[in-house]
Amino acid sequence: MGLIDNLVNVKISISEGVGSSASFSNILLVGIAADDATPKNIAVYASANEILEAGWDENSAIYKAAVAAFMNGATQLYVAEKGASESIADVLNRANETDGWYGLALAGFEPADYKTVADWAESNSKLFGYTVDCSESIENPVPTTYSYAFGIGTKKAVTNDNNTHLAVAFLAKALTYQAGSETWAYKTLSGVEYDEFTASDIAKLKTAGLNYYVLCAGKAITLEGKTTSGEWIDVIRFRDWLLNDMQTRIYNLFIKNAKVPYTDAGIALIQNQMIASLKEGQSVGGIAQTEYDDEGNEIPGFTTSVPTSANIGDANKATRTLAGCSFTARLANAIHIVEIRGTLTA
Numbered sequence: 001m002g003l004i005d006n007l008v009n010v011k012i013s014i015s016e017g018v019g020s021s022a023s024f025s026n027i028l029l030v031g032i033a034a035d036d037a038t039p040k041n042i043a044v045y046a047s048a049n050e051i052l053e054a055g056w057d058e059n060s061a062i063y064k065a066a067v068a069a070f071m072n073g074a075t076q077l078y079v080a081e082k083g084a085s086e087s088i089a090d091v092l093n094r095a096n097e098t099d100g101w102y103g104l105a106l107a108g109f110e111p112a113d114y115k116t117v118a119d120w121a122e123s124n125s126k127l128f129g130y131t132v133d134c135s136e137s138i139e140n141p142v143p144t145t146y147s148y149a150f151g152i153g154t155k156k157a158v159t160n161d162n163n164t165h166l167a168v169a170f171l172a173k174a175l176t177y178q179a180g181s182e183t184w185a186y187k188t189l190s191g192v193e194y195d196e197f198t199a200s201d202i203a204k205l206k207t208a209g210l211n212y213y214v215l216c217a218g219k220a221i222t223l224e225g226k227t228t229s230g231e232w233i234d235v236i237r238f239r240d241w242l243l244n245d246m247q248t249r250i251y252n253l254f255i256k257n258a259k260v261p262y263t264d265a266g267i268a269l270i271q272n273q274m275i276a277s278l279k280e281g282q283s284v285g286g287i288a289q290t291e292y293d294d295e296g297n298e299i300p301g302f303t304t305s306v307p308t309s310a311n312i313g314d315a316n317k318a319t320r321t322l323a324g325c326s327f328t329a330r331l332a333n334a335i336h337i338v339e340i341r342g343t344l345t346a
Helices: 003-007 048-053 061-071 088-095 111-124 161-174 199-207 233-256 264-284 314-319
Strands: 027-032 043-045 077-082 103-107 127-133 149-154 210-216 219-223 302-305 326-329
Touching: 003 233, 027 061, 027 088, 027 161, 043 048, 048 061, 061 077, 061 103, 061 161, 077 088, 088 111, 103 111, 103 161, 111 127, 111 149, 127 161, 127 233, 149 161, 161 210, 199 210, 233 264, 264 302, 264 326
Parallel strands: 027 077, 027 103, 103 127, 127 149, 149 210
Antiparallel strands: 043 077, 210 219, 302 326
């Protein structure tokens, strides 16, 4: 937890059935350092050529994964190496000291390591994508309980080296979109091959909580767009973006003003920043616009609530803590499946 979490503590839950400084677009790629090599410092690269110039060769897993990322729209890539004496958690903690990345992928690691990384990602709110070799069987090495981990299955990881990094391609492609504006389904990827999964295979992939890349009506597309827990990946990413945006706006309010008074007027300033963040969430497409039911009743995209100064206890005022601020917002969600019935008459 960073200092800003103590000063502006925002928590956003995803309600079941309810239809800054941080970046939510960049990937950290973690590879394995050569035997006995001192791992390189975590650095940012703007092209696959820069990866080669930094000392990796064209046969390294890091380079091949980087190619997949840049081919699918990444504009920069964070790279970290795991040294021989480090655990995976060590290298991830070291990388977490560097700001600017949100997606997380591995290069050259075994599936046995995936759960450890998923545990770390869940605790640190980083989105971990991994490729699953389904050539022998369709099984997920990560339990179906993680909101920050998603797997994508392929039968071609052995026959097509590019498909080993299918998850990197998937991450890079989807992260090119503004958080809230995207769905992770129906994306076409570059440099990788689609799989020819049967209907039975797809049923097993869904049961295992895995995404997949297939050909449909002559176009290769990603499906389903979910984390292992079954939550939509775009919802998790948008929630994190909104939390950061609201924190930053309120923090900047504190910075720009000599003080925010503990009065109704000061509390209104806080509420105004909440509203500004939620309106921005509407603007990018994550929160629904105001709509109306069949009887013309307004269904707001969001509502906010703050206490009045008179109703706040002395204990909170003594510690200068404003509690009781809340909001509700309707996710704009996305349409993935359409059902249409029609009748033709003579």
